[in-house]
Amino acid sequence: MSILEVTGVGKGFRGLRALSDVDFRVDQGEILGIIGPNGAGKTTLFNVVCGAIAPDTGTVTFGGRDVTGAKPHRIARAGMVRTFQLMRPFASMTVQENVALAAQHERLPARRLRDGSMEIVERVGLGDWAHRPATELPTAGLKRLELARALAMKPRVLLLDEVLAGLVPSEREPVLDLLADLREQDGTTLLFIEHIMAAVMRLSDRVLVLDQGRVLATGSAEEVTSDPRVIEAYLGEEPGDAEA
C-alpha cells in the first residue's frame, strides 16, 4: 500500500519551473532514492512534500490523507519528517538536549524524554558525545545529530536530504547501516536525495530520477543507471557531480 502519493505536482519560482507534473508513489517500508543533476528540483520536491512550500498544482497524500499545503509541523507530527543538509544545533545545549528538544512535542515526563533521547543518541552512534555541547561536534557528528533529531519525531516516513554529504567513506558506512536498520527494525519508509551513487545503489529499492523539474525515469537502481536518458542527463556529467 502506498504511504505517500505525489500527483501532478508543479512549482514555479518567478517563471522558473522548478517542478512540473511530478507523479510518484512510495510504498510503506520502501526505500526510494532520488537523484538528478544540480537544480533538478530534488530539494524543492522535499519542501513541497513536507509542507515548507505549497505547490502551484497537484496533491500530496500521506497515509491516505491529503496534506497538500499543510503546515510543516503538522505533517511532521503526523509522521513525515525531513532532515536538512546544513543544520545548526542549539548552541547552548548538549547533544542529548538537542535531541530531547525535537521530541518535546510529545509532552513526555522529563525522565522518559531523557531516556528516550539518550537511546536515540546511542543509536546514531553519538553516545560518547551525549553530554557535550552540540556545537563541538565535527561535520559527521552534526549529520548524525540531524538524523537523531528527526528520529526523535518517530517518523513513519523519513526524508533525508544528502545525509552523506561531507562524510568520508568510513563515516558513511555506519550511517548506511543505520538507515537499513530503520527500515528492517522499525519499518520506516525512507526517501533520500543523494549524489553518492554507491549509496543509492546499495540502499534503494527504487530510484526516482529528476531532471529539470520532471521525472525522467523510475526503476531499480540497475535500471535507471543503465537508462541512456539518465546517463546523458546526470551520470555522464563531470566526475564529482555523481560521486562513485
Ligand SMILES: Nc1ncnc2c1ncn2[C@@H]1O[C@H](COP(=O)(O)OP(=O)(O)OP(=O)(O)O)[C@@H](O)[C@H]1O
Ligand atoms: N526559493 C526559491 N526561489 C527561487 N528559486 C528557487 C527557490 N528554491 C529553488 N529554486 C530554484 O529551483 C530549481 C530547483 O532547485 P532545487 O534546490 O530544488 O534543486 P536540487 O535538485 O535540490 O539541486 P541540488 O542538487 O543542487 O541541491 C533551481 O533552479 C533553483 O535555483
